[in-house]
Amino acid sequence: MISNQLTNKRVLLGVTGGIAAYKSAEICRRLQDEGAEVRTAMTAAAQEFITPLTLQALSKNPVHLDLLDPETESAMGHIELARWADLILIAPASANFISRLAQGRGDDLLTAICLAADCKVAIAPAMNRSMWEKEVTQKNLAQTKSVGISVFAPGEGEQACGETGVGRLLDVPDIILLACELFETGVLSGKKVVVTAGPTREAIDPIRYISNHSSGKQGYAIAEAAAEAGANVVLISGPTNLPKPDRAQLIKVESAGQMLDAVLDQVPGTDVFISVAAVADFKTKLTAPNKIKKNVNGNLTIELSRTPDILSEVTKIKGNHLFTVGFAAETENLLENANSKLKEKKLDMIVANDVSDSEIGFNSDLNEATVLTPKTSINLPKANKTQLARNLIEIISEQLAGFGTDARARS
Ligand SMILES: Cc1cc2nc3c(=O)[nH]c(=O)nc-3n(C[C@H](O)[C@H](O)[C@H](O)COP(=O)(O)O)c2cc1C
Known part of the structure; x- marks a missing residue:
C-alpha cells in the first residue's frame, strides 16, 4: 500500500552480513512506498548474501560499499552520506555490526557513517537465538541504546538455522511502521x-x-x-x-x-x-x-x-x-x-x-x-x-x- 509517512525523508538503508540480508530488498521497496528517498550501503559480509546490483536497481542509486575508495569518497563519502540522511536504518544488523557500533568503531563505511551521523539511527537486529541471548550481545545493545540509537527488537519464531527462539528479523511491515514512528514526535500536537x-x-x-x-x-x-x-x-x-x-x-x-x-x-x-x-x-x-x-x-x-x-x-x-x-x-x-x-x-x-x-x-x-x-x-x-x-x-x-x-x- 502506498502511503506518505516518509515523504521527503531520506533513508540510508545499511545492510550487514546475515541470512536475513535478502529481506533488505523488500525493506527498500516498502520505504519507497512510504515516500522515502532511499540510498543503500553494505558491509563486505552483506555482499556475500545479496548482490549490490539488487539494491542498486531497487534504490535507483549506486550502492555505497567502501570507506577508503577515493572515487566513491569524492562522489558521496561517509560524511556527506551521514549529513544527507534523515534516518540511517541498519536492517538486518548482525551481532558483529552491533558490537562494532557499541564500541564506536569507524573502520568500515557503515560504522563510519553511523559515527558521523547527527540524524536518527535505528538498527533491526537479526541473528541466531544463542547469539541474541549472549550477555555480550545484550550489553552491546544496551550501549547502543544509551547513545540514542533505536533498536527494533527482533521477533520470535523459527530461524533459518533450524532453531526456534528470539532473533528473527522483525517482519518488514513492522520495521517500516517503527521507522515512520521515529518521525512522529507529537511535540506540537494540537497547535x-x-x-x-x-x-x-x-x-x-x-x-x-x-x-x-x-x-x-x-x-x-x-x-x-x-x-x-x-x-x-x-x-x-x-x-x-x-x-x-x-x-x-x-x-x-x-x-x-x-x-x-x-x-x-x-x-x-x-x-x-x-x-x-x-x-x-x-x-x-x-x-x-x-x-x-x-x-x-x-x-x-x-x-x-x-x-x-x-x-x-x-x-x-x-x-x-x-x-x-x-x-x-x-x-x-x-x-x-x-x-x-x-x-x-x-x-x-x-x-x-x-x-x-x-x-x-x-x-x-x-x-x-x-x-x-x-x-x-x-x-x-x-x-x-x-x-x-x-x-x-x-x-x-x-x-x-x-x-x-x-x-x-x-x-
Ligand atoms: C551462512 C551464514 C549466516 C549468518 N547469519 C548471521 C545472522 O543472521 N546474524 C548475524 O549476526 N551473523 C550472521 N552470520 C555471521 C556474520 O556473517 C559475520 O559475523 C560477519 O562478520 C558479519 O559482518 P558485518 O557485521 O560486517 O556485516 C552468518 C554467517 C554465515 C556464514
Missing part, C-alpha cells in the same frame, strides 16, 4: 503553526518585479517539520519552485501586501507564527499599468516605498498567546543585528542566519544558525535544512512549554 516562506515579488509593471534570491527551502522544511511534530500547519509562500509540503495547507501569494493579508487572516487561533519569508523591503510607489518601454530617454528612475513589516503587524495584535519567531538573514554583524530585531519587534525568538556564506545561504541545501530568545542563545550546527528545521521545531516546542506565563509576565 496551529503558520509559516511564511520564499521571496515576495513587488511589481514594477505587468512584466517586471523587485524580488530576492530566497529559494523558500528553509521555510518549507520548517513547515514540514512542524507537521511532522503533529501541528496543524499553514504555509504562506511567495513564488518558489518547491513542491507543496505533504501535510501542510499551502497559500500562495506574490507580494508583501498579499502576504500580510494572508497572515492576518490566519493569526486568530494560531499558536506559533514563524516568519521565514524574505519579504521585499521596498516596492514601487506606483506600479505601471503597462510595460514600461525601454526607449524612454536616458535612465529610468523608479520611486520606491516601504512594504508592510509583516512581523511588526503581527506582534502589534498578537496578545499573549501567539509565539512569534523571526529570521534575521544578515551579511554582517549577525548576532548584534539579530538581537536588535528581537527586541525592536518584541519577538519571542529569532533565528540568526549568515547569508554571506554561500555554503549556507539562500539557495543552498545546508544551513547553520543561532537561535536567540530574550533569555537564551542556542547554536544550531551546520546541517541540511530539513534537519535544522527539526531541531528548531524541537526548541520552539520546549520554549512553548513555559510561554503563556512568561509572555504575560513580560507584557
Whole structure:
C-alpha cells in the first residue's frame, strides 16, 4: 500500500552480513512506498548474501560499499552520506555490526557513517537465538541504546538455522511502521503553526518585479517539520519552485501586501507564527499599468516605498498567546543585528542566519544558525535544512512549554 509517512525523508538503508540480508530488498521497496528517498550501503559480509546490483536497481542509486575508495569518497563519502540522511536504518544488523557500533568503531563505511551521523539511527537486529541471548550481545545493545540509537527488537519464531527462539528479523511491515514512528514526535500536537516562506515579488509593471534570491527551502522544511511534530500547519509562500509540503495547507501569494493579508487572516487561533519569508523591503510607489518601454530617454528612475513589516503587524495584535519567531538573514554583524530585531519587534525568538556564506545561504541545501530568545542563545550546527528545521521545531516546542506565563509576565 502506498502511503506518505516518509515523504521527503531520506533513508540510508545499511545492510550487514546475515541470512536475513535478502529481506533488505523488500525493506527498500516498502520505504519507497512510504515516500522515502532511499540510498543503500553494505558491509563486505552483506555482499556475500545479496548482490549490490539488487539494491542498486531497487534504490535507483549506486550502492555505497567502501570507506577508503577515493572515487566513491569524492562522489558521496561517509560524511556527506551521514549529513544527507534523515534516518540511517541498519536492517538486518548482525551481532558483529552491533558490537562494532557499541564500541564506536569507524573502520568500515557503515560504522563510519553511523559515527558521523547527527540524524536518527535505528538498527533491526537479526541473528541466531544463542547469539541474541549472549550477555555480550545484550550489553552491546544496551550501549547502543544509551547513545540514542533505536533498536527494533527482533521477533520470535523459527530461524533459518533450524532453531526456534528470539532473533528473527522483525517482519518488514513492522520495521517500516517503527521507522515512520521515529518521525512522529507529537511535540506540537494540537497547535496551529503558520509559516511564511520564499521571496515576495513587488511589481514594477505587468512584466517586471523587485524580488530576492530566497529559494523558500528553509521555510518549507520548517513547515514540514512542524507537521511532522503533529501541528496543524499553514504555509504562506511567495513564488518558489518547491513542491507543496505533504501535510501542510499551502497559500500562495506574490507580494508583501498579499502576504500580510494572508497572515492576518490566519493569526486568530494560531499558536506559533514563524516568519521565514524574505519579504521585499521596498516596492514601487506606483506600479505601471503597462510595460514600461525601454526607449524612454536616458535612465529610468523608479520611486520606491516601504512594504508592510509583516512581523511588526503581527506582534502589534498578537496578545499573549501567539509565539512569534523571526529570521534575521544578515551579511554582517549577525548576532548584534539579530538581537536588535528581537527586541525592536518584541519577538519571542529569532533565528540568526549568515547569508554571506554561500555554503549556507539562500539557495543552498545546508544551513547553520543561532537561535536567540530574550533569555537564551542556542547554536544550531551546520546541517541540511530539513534537519535544522527539526531541531528548531524541537526548541520552539520546549520554549512553548513555559510561554503563556512568561509572555504575560513580560507584557
Ligand atoms: C551462512 C551464514 C549466516 C549468518 N547469519 C548471521 C545472522 O543472521 N546474524 C548475524 O549476526 N551473523 C550472521 N552470520 C555471521 C556474520 O556473517 C559475520 O559475523 C560477519 O562478520 C558479519 O559482518 P558485518 O557485521 O560486517 O556485516 C552468518 C554467517 C554465515 C556464514
